[in-house]
Amino acid sequence: MSSERRKPYPFDQIEPKWQAIWEKQQVFHAPNPGEKGFNAAKPKFFILDMFPYPSGAGLHVGHPEGYTATDIVARYKRTRGFNVLHPMGWDAFGLPAEQYAVKSGQHPAVTTRENVAKFKRQLKRIGFSYDWQREINTTDPKYYKWTQWIFLQIYNSWFNPETKRAEPISTYRGTDPDSVRLAYVAEVPVNWCPELGTVLANEEVVDGKSEVGGFPVVRRPMRQWILRITAYAERLIDELDELDWPEGIKLLQRNWIGRSEGAEIDFPVAGIDDPGGQSGYKLRVFTTRPDTLYGGTFLVLAPEHPLVDRIVTEEQWPAVREYRERTARKSELERADLSKEKTGVFTGAYAINPATNQKIPIWIADYVLLGYGTGAIGGVPAHDDRDLEFAKKFGLPVVIVVQPTTDVPAIGFTGEGIAVNSPIINDLTSAEAKKKITAWLEEHGLGKRAINYKLRDWLFSRQRYWGEPFPIVWEDGKHRALDEKELPVVPPALDDYKPTGTGEPPLAKAKEWIRYSVNALRETNTMPQWAGSCWYYLRFCDPRNDERFVGEEAERYWMGGPKPGGVDLYVGGTEHAVLHLLYSRFWHKVLFDLGCISKPEPFQRLVNQGIILGEDNQKMSKSRGNIVNPDDVIDQHGADAFRCYEMFMGPLEQMKPWSMRGVEGVARFLARVWRLLMTENQAGKWELSGRIKNIDPTKAQQKVLHATIKKVTDDIESFSFNTAISQMMIFVNALTNIETIPLSAMRTFLILLNPFAPHIVSELWEQLNAKFVEVRGDITQQTWPPYDERLLAEDEVEVVIQINGKLRDRIKMPIVATEEELKAAALSNQKIQDRIAGKTVRNVIVVPRKLVNIVV
RNA sequence: GCCGAUGUGGCGAAAUGGUAGACGCAACGGACUUAAAAUCCGUUGGGCUGUAACAGGCCCGUGCCGGUUCGAGUCCGGCCAUCGGCACCA
Numbered sequence: 001m002s003s004e005r006r007k008p009y010p011f012d013q014i015e016p017k018w019q020a021i022w023e024k025q026q027v028f029h030a031p032n033p034g035e036k037g038f039n040a041a042k043p044k045f046f047i048l049d050m051f052p053y054p055s056g057a058g059l060h061v062g063h064p065e066g067y068t069a070t071d072i073v074a075r076y077k078r079t080r081g082f083n084v085l086h087p088m089g090w091d092a093f094g095l096p097a098e099q100y101a102v103k104s105g106q107h108p109a110v111t112t113r114e115n116v117a118k119f120k121r122q123l124k125r126i127g128f129s130y131d132w133q134r135e136i137n138t139t140d141p142k143y144y145k146w147t148q149w150i151f152l153q154i155y156n157s158w159f160n161p162e163t164k165r166a167e168p169i170s171t172y173r174g175t176d177p178d179s180v181r182l183a184y185v186a187e188v189p190v191n192w193c194p195e196l197g198t199v200l201a202n203e204e205v206v207d208g209k210s211e212v213g214g215f216p217v218v219r220r221p222m223r224q225w226i227l228r229i230t231a232y233a234e235r236l237i238d239e240l241d242e243l244d245w246p247e248g249i250k251l252l253q254r255n256w257i258g259r260s261e262g263a264e265i266d267f268p269v270a271g272i273d274d275p276g277g278q279s280g281y282k283l284r285v286f287t288t289r290p291d292t293l294y295g296g297t298f299l300v301l302a303p304e305h306p307l308v309d310r311i312v313t314e315e316q317w318p319a320v321r322e323y324r325e326r327t328a329r330k331s332e333l334e335r336a337d338l339s340k341e342k343t344g345v346f347t348g349a350y351a352i353n354p355a356t357n358q359k360i361p362i363w364i365a366d367y368v369l370l371g372y373g374t375g376a377i378g379g380v381p382a383h384d385d386r387d388l389e390f391a392k393k394f395g396l397p398v399v400i401v402v403q404p405t406t407d408v409p410a411i412g413f414t415g416e417g418i419a420v421n422s423p424i425i426n427d428l429t430s431a432e433a434k435k436k437i438t439a440w441l442e443e444h445g446l447g448k449r450a451i452n453y454k455l456r457d458w459l460f461s462r463q464r465y466w467g468e469p470f471p472i473v474w475e476d477g478k479h480r481a482l483d484e485k486e487l488p489v490v491p492p493a494l495d496d497y498k499p500t501g502t503g504e505p506p507l508a509k510a511k512e513w514i515r516y517s518v519n520a521l522r523e524t525n526t527m528p529q530w531a532g533s534c535w536y537y538l539r540f541c542d543p544r545n546d547e548r549f550v551g552e553e554a555e556r557y558w559m560g561g562p563k564p565g566g567v568d569l570y571v572g573g574t575e576h577a578v579l580h581l582l583y584s585r586f587w588h589k590v591l592f593d594l595g596c597i598s599k600p601e602p603f604q605r606l607v608n609q610g611i612i613l614g615e616d617n618q619k620m621s622k623s624r625g626n627i628v629n630p631d632d633v634i635d636q637h638g639a640d641a642f643r644c645y646e647m648f649m650g651p652l653e654q655m656k657p658w659s660m661r662g663v664e665g666v667a668r669f670l671a672r673v674w675r676l677l678m679t680e681n682q683a684g685k686w687e688l689s690g691r692i693k694n695i696d697p698t699k700a701q702q703k704v705l706h707a708t709i710k711k712v713t714d715d716i717e718s719f720s721f722n723t724a725i726s727q728m729m730i731f732v733n734a735l736t737n738i739e740t741i742p743l744s745a746m747r748t749f750l751i752l753l754n755p756f757a758p759h760i761v762s763e764l765w766e767q768l769n770a771k772f773v774e775v776r777g778d779i780t781q782q783t784w785p786p787y788d789e790r791l792l793a794e795d796e797v798e799v800v801i802q803i804n805g806k807l808r809d810r811i812k813m814p815i816v817a818t819e820e821e822l823k824a825a826a827l828s829n830q831k832i833q834d835r836i837a838g839k840t841v842r843n844v845i846v847v848p849r850k851l852v853n854i855v856v
Numbered sequence: 857g858c859c860g861a862u863g864u865g866g867c868g869a870a871a872u873g874g875u876a877g878a879c880g881c882a883a884c885g886g887a888c889u890u891a892a893a894a895u896c897c898g899u900u901g902g903g904c905u906g907u908a909a910c911a912g913g914c915c916c917g918u919g920c921c922g923g924u925u926c927g928a929g930u931c932c933g934g935c936c937a938u939c940g941g942c943a944c945c946a
Contacts, residue, residue, distance in 0.1 A: 726879035
């Protein structure tokens with residue numbers, strides 16, 4: 001025996017052995033319709049993991065948590081007779097590889113290749129049943145050719161508000177198609193990070209600093225590509241309803257999109273030189289509370305509002321200009337700082353409240369945002385916290401128009417109540433008042449019902465090297481799409497990946513590459529990392545197709561089914577709850593509208609895994625030094641123990657700490673399974689135990705076996721993998737130390753365990769096959785066992801006797817005992833008699849097979 | 857501030873409104889062993905009581921307070937704590 005600690009079972013030999021067999025025989029390859037080996041009689045099941053960004057650090061134990069869960073489901077579904085699509089790939093564009101290139105001069109493609117190889121080796125070691133023939137990489141020109149192609153579809157479409165669908169731009173009848181394209185260019189204030197030399201999306205900025213690196217971020221206007229996701233706001237909210245996602249995630253998306261119903265109301269601006277007359281200008285405000293219109297005592301415009309220039313008086317101009325400049329210098333963060341006092345400046349102009357016909361002052365203030373609603377609000381200080389604060393600070397009048405129905409002060413009351421001081425709607429509830437006043441406004445041409453969304457259009461360009469180039473060229477200051485025949489647009493090789501520092505992307509350094517023709521220059525921005533992950537699940541259906549982004553038949557098959565979403569199961573972390581899932585849904589809907597794909601939604605069922613903490617209960621991080629590497633765990637305990645522990649820790653969705661001791665416990669369980677079937681001979685070699693015999697299981701063994709089949713089946717269906725493993729432990733404990741082990745029970749058990757611990761099961765199954773010839777192929781060819789309810793039932797059950805709900809005794813009763821019999825048995829029980837002596841039995845509750853509760 | 861999730865032994869956790877703590881870890885005791893490791897068997901929420909000892913008995917206990925119910929970890933109302941998201945969105 002070597003000095004190294006002896007392995008409880010030879011996982012270090014059997015795991016590589018079976019992984020090699022699976023690979024050689026391509027056991028987990030799922031053929032497409034029309035391909036060799038495709039079985040059209042089977043239903044499909046598409047199980048998707050969120051594919052990783054292959055970082056240099058390799059996997060940590062958080063990655064394989066969801067991957068293990070999906071692998072269990074994939075292996076289970078195959079035994080249930082499904083064609084299972086279970087692919088893996090790499091989301092490999094992104095900033096870390098580029099920053100590494102800046103430091104080392106090594107091309108990002110090289111680093112990416114190395115990192116992918118590392119990730120892949122690590123994943124393979126865990127024994128996941130991916131169809132590696134479908135592996136994809138977002139940085140592969142054969143892949144991003146189609147990312148660029150999809151961008152072209154988006155660019156060449158517009159959202160028709162009549163049909164509420166994307167349509168080819170050729171169907172647009174207006175004069176300026178560029179103004180309605182789903183991909184458009186605009187000069188917008190962006191988050192410019194001087195340190196990274198790039199613009200960042202809002203979501204990449206945390207507390208005024210870059211998410212990557214933590215560098216300061218400032219606002220600066222730049223020309224950017226933007227995708228018109230807001231056109232889909234309504235559908236992105238409404239079509240969540242039919243998806244099987246956690247309600248919390250749906251809510252997160254709904255809140256992010258932020259739908260508000262209300263009204264737009266026009267306030268005529270009074271004449272500037274003649275305040276009694278009309279200037280001809282109208283100010284449109286958006287409000288969710290049109291019922292408070294009578295309480296509107298002032299208007300506030302966003303400082304950047306275009307009408308400010310027209311209406312401001314000579315006298316107020318210097319103050320207004322000064323305020324606007326001050327606002328412009330503020331970062332998004334400073335502007336949004338809630339703790340600061342309200343600021344603002346009077347424009348000198350007045351508007352007419354269309355309900356009261358009173359003249360009210362027009363102010364500008366930075367708490368009103370240009371990007372939301374109309375960029376102007378009606379100040380109703382009595383019933384809006386912000387307006388009240390503003391009115392108090394600047395001494396503006398406060399008029400109560402909603403009476404609370406409970407005993408709270410009316411000033412500052414923002415809830416629903418009864419309308420007062422509002423002639424048209426007095427005494428109505430807020431809901432009724434909203435309807436009536438909106439109808440009245442519409443009737444008089446003063447306003448209309450309106451819906452607004454918080455969602456902003458998607459800033460889609462990045463000043464980076466390591467991303468998809470846009471298939472766009474510029475000529476005479478105008479953009480133009482390349483023909484799809486010119487795809488892929490491959491980025492040029494560069495010696496120097498450094499940001500230019502001017503905001504111009506690194507691609508601008510490739511002087512030859514950017515010169516597309518004599519008159520045309522290439523777009524030098526690249527797409528954000530989200531682009532590749534927006535549609536990768538579609539490519540998995542048909543990853544080698546050179547004619548189309550996904551073959552029509554393959555798409556219809558794998559994305560098919562009766563529900564709106566095509567992927568049957570999608571597992572990943574909550575960190576993508578909003579952005580990735582929203583962006584994907586948006587692209588998917590565009591492609592659906594254009595008739596490119598068959599389903600309106602990408603992901604039918606979504607499950608989030610919880611994060612795994614270090615042994616110290618802290619988030620895993622390099623600085624804390626508490627990162628657990630799967631390789632180390634597998635070296636010590638094997639891949640099967642690793643997989644089982646990942647699932648045994650607790651509910652999948654929950655956050656939970658890692659424990660090496662816990663891994664040992666699960667490893668012991670697998671070793672017990674091993675020794676149930678195997679014994680070590682004199683020479684120290686493992687061989688099949690003589691205890692395994694082809695005999696009928698006892699009644700007790702039948703019972704625990706069928707209880708295990710039932711529990712494991714139900715638990716896999718409900719994603720309760722931890723309790724499935726518990727039940728299998730109970731089964732093994734029940735069979736430990738018995739003299740003969742029935743072969744049939746063992747075979748059934750191995751099929752149950754296989755999705756969780758496929759290597760050890762494959763080996764044991766092979767050992768059984770070698771001795772007992774009656775069977776039927778490899779473990780991967782078996783079908784899932786059914787269970788028999790009748791075998792679960794006992795003749796006798798323990799029945800609890802309670803007095804006033806408190807446990808007092810337990811008795812054995814035949815399972816068939818009637819309520820009357822149970823009642824009689826309980827009341828005649830000696831302990832119970834002693835306790836209820838001298839008391840009146842007022843009621844007896846009997847739950848057959850469970851309990852009797854005597855109320856005295 | 858608003859929205860959401862979570863709160864159960866020393867620890868990870870189980871419990872269709874019906875025996876709280878399954879299963880696992882740790883700890884302790886025992887068997888095997890020259891010994892240790894491994895393995896196997898057993899004990900293990902807290903308090904009180906009880907016996908020579910074993911047994912037995914009683915009370916308390918699922919973040920806190922209240923409610924519904926014959927019966928609440930589970931349902932309802934109100935708090936507290938932790939985590940996550942949003943945050944002047946009119």
